Amino acid sequence: MPSFYSKRDLYFQLFENQNCLELTQIPYFSDHSKETFTLVLDAAEQIAEKSLFPIFKEMDRQEPQLVNGQIKVHQGLKSIIQKFGEDGWINAIFSYEEGGQQLPWTLHMAAGFIFQAANYSASVFPFLTTGAANLIRTFGSSELKEKFTPAMYAGKWQGTMALTEPDAGSSLSDLTTTAYPTSTAGIFKIKGQKIYISAGDHDACENIIHLMLARIDGAPSGTKGISLFVVPKIRLDGTPNDVLTQGIYHKMGYKGAPIAHLMIGSTEGCEGYLVGEPNQGLKYMFQMMNEARLGVGMNAVAIASAAFQASLAYAKERPQGRKISEKDLNRPQVPIIEHADVKRMLLFQKSVTEGALALLVFCGILSDKISQMAYAEEKLELEALLDLLTPIAKSYPSEMGVLSTSMAVQVLGGAGYTTDFPVEQYFRESRIHPIHEGTTGIHGLDLLGRKIWMHEGLGWKKLQAHIEQTIIQAKQEEELNQITEDFESVVKRFGHAASGLLFKRNLDPEKFMADASLFLEATGILCIGWMWLRQAVSAQKALSQGASDQGFYFGKIETATYYMEYELVKIQGLISRFHSTSFPTVKMQSDWF
Incomplete structure (x- = not known):
């Protein structure tokens, strides 16, 4: 069995706890079955074990x-990226007509989870290309699709x-990279610079294809004037496209994937090809960003899961001390997993990773x-719920993955702080995710x-309805009475506190938004509960x-009990904060620091 993820838990999540096989009832996915899904996951495990994990430390x-x-x-990356292309991973979710497999994104993410747990740095290259190619195929002209996507699907060209930009990170409305029209329709001269571009340049592919945001000269200011362009490092005729790598950032973790600083059009020679309509770039990019945000959540879970598996294995093997009740020092030491506090640390990791x-x-x-789905009321409801859950599903795993x-590291003690064991690397690599794809x-x-206000609060209402449905189901299981009561009680208290907080929206917007991160934290705790x-x-x-596998299921129930007793209760302090009328984060002056 792989050492970096729990195959048993992944299958439980997909086929028992949530039935991903219901997707095969949808015509687009109807050629798939549990057999094809397991074949995909087994193939992912093979690549992860044989190609990705062996060079994880290197x-x-x-x-x-x-x-x-x-x-x-x-x-080793060149052959790995080629393998992803040859085996159809890059375009697996696309249609048969495009050479894809019409694989549900859920299974693509699950396979990604395996890759990321094995070697996060190596895993990002092909999936960045998937996202970039998806933008071209969705919004680009037939000419752009024909020119760029085949080589991207094949793993020959990298997508980014x-x-x-230096002065436009979260505030994309301030970007200054400019596109100047040429005499040829759809072709623009691009000038500017981009920073922190993942896989923005490397020698493991023949070309780098940037999906780049820029403002057409004379376009409106703010986000309304942003357009999307395909900007290759090398033009189709083989000549350089004036996209220069100015520098590379050296990071605390996730070191195997380069993050580039790019200068575009330094000699006025960079061509970019407009994707879709002018001034619609940010709208188009949000398709990729929303998918990427869930992807970041999965990245964080994968790394935390790998760290959990490593610390669990260590705890089962490392002897230290004896049971508190054991007074005979001649008795052998016990593995540290026998100690309650070590179990607490392992339960914390298990509750975070498997809940997320x-x-x-x-x-x-x-x-x-x-x-x-065709546009209908049901589709609107599902979209509203997913829109609401996306920032939660990105942020909870990211923030809690760092703690997990x-x-x-703490379970391993001094050994965990050394490079002899992998957990110190997992700890460093986890820290990027609260930053990636939006802080x-x-x-x-x-x-x-x-999100909470969209469609007159439809997403929030649907979330509450789903939670209530789960509570009803749990009440039918007598053995779960205590954790169900604990959870329902917190749901009611949080609902009351949230209503009070939302009421403040029109009274003082600055104070209302001052604790937005805490509200996100609270909803994350609630959703994982x-x-x-x-x-x-x-x-x-x-x-x-x-x-037959009773130990697995008893472990699930005991971890759920741990979560209600140790983690869900942390929401009480946040509820108190939402009721408070004191706002030091608003009143504090910058020069008082």
């Missing part, structure tokens, strides 16, 4: 370098998302259903200031039906 120790204007990456994975699988199934990997603060503002109650119901039903 890619961290031998980080990319900028040499003579080009970034050099680990020599080029948004950030459950939420992401739920979101993946929602996304797949939405993608194949930190706990893995936690941005997602807090998005949730409280925007909901996911654990769902898992407990699934586990109890399996036990009632005489399941």
Whole structure:
């Protein structure tokens, strides 16, 4: 069995706790079955074990370098990226007509989870290309699709998302990269610079294809004037396109994937090809960004899961001390997993990783259903729910993944702080996710200031309805009475506090939004509690039906109990904060620091 993820839990999440097989009832996915899904997951595991995991540490120790204007990456990446292309991973979710497999995104994410747990740095290259190619195929002309997507699907060309600039990160309305029209329709001269571009340059592919945001000269200011362009590093005729790698950022983790600083059009020679309509770039890019935000949540869960598996294995093998009740020092030491505090640390990791994975699988199934539905009331309801859950499903795993990997280090003690064990690398690599694809603060503002109000609060209402449905199901399982009561009580208190907070919206907008990140944190805790109650119901039903793997299911129920007793209760402090009339974060003056 792989050491970096729990195959048993992943299958539980997909096929027992949530039935991803219901997607096969949708015509687009109807050629698939549990057999094809398991074949996909087994193939992912094979690549992860044989190609990705063996160079996990090497890619961290031998980080990319900028040499003579080009970034050099680990020599094993070229064959890995080619393998992803040859085996159809890059375009697996696309249609048969495009050479794809019409694979549900849920299964693509699950396979990604395996890759990311094995080697996060190596996993990002092909999936960045998937996102970039998806923008071209969705919004680009037939000419753009024909010229660029085949080589991207094949893994010959790398795709990127080029948004950030030195003075425009979260505030994309301030970007200054400019597109100047030429005499040829659809072709523009691009000039500007981009920073922090993942896989923005490297020597493992023949070309780099940037999906780049820029403002057409004379376009409106703000986000309304942003357009989207395909900007290749090398033009189709083989000549350089005046996209220069100015520098490479050296990071605390996730070192194997280069992050580039690009200068575009330094000699007025960069051509960009307009994607879709002018001034619609940010709208188009949000398709990729929303998918990427759930992807970041899955990345965070995968790394935290790998750290959990490493610390669990260590705890089972490492002898230290004796049971508190054991007074005979001649008795052998016990593995540290026998100590209650070590179990607490392992339960914390298990509750975070498996709870967040459950939420992401739920979101993946929602996304797949939405993608194949005609516009109707039901589709609107699902879209509203997914829109609401996206900042939660990105931010909770990201923030808690840092704490979870930190706990893995703590389980190993001094050994965890050394490079002899992998958990210190997992800890460093986890830290990027609260920043990637929008900081936690941005997602807090998005949730409280925007998502919760969309369609007259439809997403919020649907979330409450789903939670209530789970509570009803849990009440039918007598063995779950206590955790169901605990969860329902918190749901009611949080609902009351949230209503009071939302009422403040029109009284003082600045104070209302001051604690947006805390509201996001609270909803995350609540949603993972909901996911654990769902898992407990699934586990109890399996036990009632005489399941043979009883230890697995008892572990689920005990972890759900831990979550209600140790994690859900943390929401009480946040509820108190929402009732408060004191706002030091608003009143504090910058010069008082």
